[in-house]
Amino acid sequence: MTATATEIAARIRAGELTSREVTERMLAWIAADTKVNAVVETRPEFALQAAAEADAAVAAGRELGPLHGVPMTIKECFNVAGLRTTWGDPRFKEYVADWDATVVERLSRAGAIIVGKSNVHTMLGDFGQTTNEIYGRTNNPADLTRTPGGSSGGGAAALAAGLTYLEYGSDLVGSIRLPAAYCGVYGLKPTTGLVPLHGFQLPGPPEPQTEFPTLSTIGPLARSAADLRTALTVTGGPAAPYSWQLRPPRHDRLADLRVGVVLDHADAPVSSEVGTALSDTVDRLARNGAKIIEGWPAGVDASEQAEAFGFQVGLFFALQGEGADFASLAEVVAQERRRIARRLTWQRYFEDVDVFVCPTSFTTAFPHDDRPFEDRTIMTSYGEQRYDAQVFWIAHASLTGLPALSMPIGVTPTGLPVGMQVIGPWHEDDTAIRFAELLADLS
Secondary structure, eight states: OOOOHHHHHHHHHTTSSOHHHHHHHHHHHHHHOOSSOOEEEEOHHHHHHHHHHHHHHHHTTOOOOTTTTOEEEEETTBOOTTSBOOTTOGGGTTOBOSSOOHHHHHHHHTTOEEEEEEOOOGGGOOSSOOEETTTEEOOBTTBTTBOOOSSSHHHHHHHHTTSOSOEEEEESSSTTHHHHHHHTOEEEEOSTTSSOOTTBSSSSSOOOOOOSOOOOEEEEEESSHHHHHHHHHHHOSOSSSOOOOOOOOSOSSGGGOEEEEOOOOTTSOOOHHHHHHHHHHHHHHHHTTOEEEESOOTTOOHHHHHHHHHHHHHHHHHHTTSOTTSSOHHHHHHHHHHHHHHHHHHHHHTTTOSEEEEESOSSOOOBOOOSOGGGOEEEETTEEEEGGGGHHHHHHHHHHTOOEEEEEEEEOTTSOEEEEEEEOOTTOHHHHHHHHHHHHTTO
16 A cells, blocks of 8 residues: 555546445455554444445545545554543543544544554553554564654554555654654654644543643554545644635745755754755755754754753643642743743744755654653664653744654665655644655655
8 A cells, every 4th residue: 555645535536446346455454464563443343334425425426525435543542432531541441432533533524534444552651662562562564673752653554555545643752753853754743733733642532622721632654644634634724614725835836935044953962864864955955955954943953952842741731630730830831931032932943944854853763662751761883872862853832833744755775764854834734844844756
């Protein structure tokens, strides 16, 4: 399975394929998988009935959505009526949702068929690996001995293994971008707050909506940048009233783009294989007319910014009931001012720059590691690196709420994917997506 969701939808609308045959084929591939363990639950009867209805709508000439008849998966932590929502935690093993998350409703309204759910790390608690006591470990299709990343590793692996056409995941500490990079697919963390979180929750009745700032974000993973746009277009916007349009990209030619670039940092130095792929990509951009602007934005201290993000992650978990004495009110207020100041610094930067590119991670997919979290390290070309150094490169867009995607830019000599992160201006997600499309077209 190499076609994108957007391509499959177009072929179904044109009558070249039926949703039924596409859905049957996808279900068969999932059932046959014995190595990757990416899709952990399916609903074949529902999916095939929905596919039949989709084909009937095409035959009748009815109005069709942008994802009409396309089968897809969604991260296990989203509520889908009739499917289990466990977050990989044995405490919730028997919980079956009886209502749909907002993104499920919107994807379905756009014509997508939610066939099943992809694996997660227990309680989404690991950005580098995906395993839990209920469903077991997910492996990287490029090398089964290595991680697909976490906690959306199941979705990224499913895309890379040809087990789904589209996926929806979540990203607080890089949980969309890191798996996308390690598996060689596209993954978008939208502008924070752009996609409603309703239904992305622990098992139980619907939680009341809150306006308290949170850095947790949900977004699509896909096989192309165009699929990211399609998925974001049909899921973005306020919960109610529903009226929203994606801002158009700033430019449609690489030669018109001003591209900020940082390819290394002492806090998370990139391996030689990752660094080579990144520098080669920037050279290609320059040869094709993009204006390259090297260095961090004026006023940005990358180490300080990563540290500030660490505080915000701790605050997020304190708000979930873990460590209520995490910080004083004065500390929280000071850190919130710090966070907003950093966002304003980046907004000023994007007045003169269109996108900012940097590593998604300092490494490629690394071997599975069952050691305690604090004991883990990652071996690189320059020696061992701390496990939590994976957070450094994704921290900057997460702290400021900026849209950021990871895109594949090649593979190492041993066949491991390399990802590059593209950060866009606040609420200009399609500028980052369009840049990724233009860059991919150079291949």
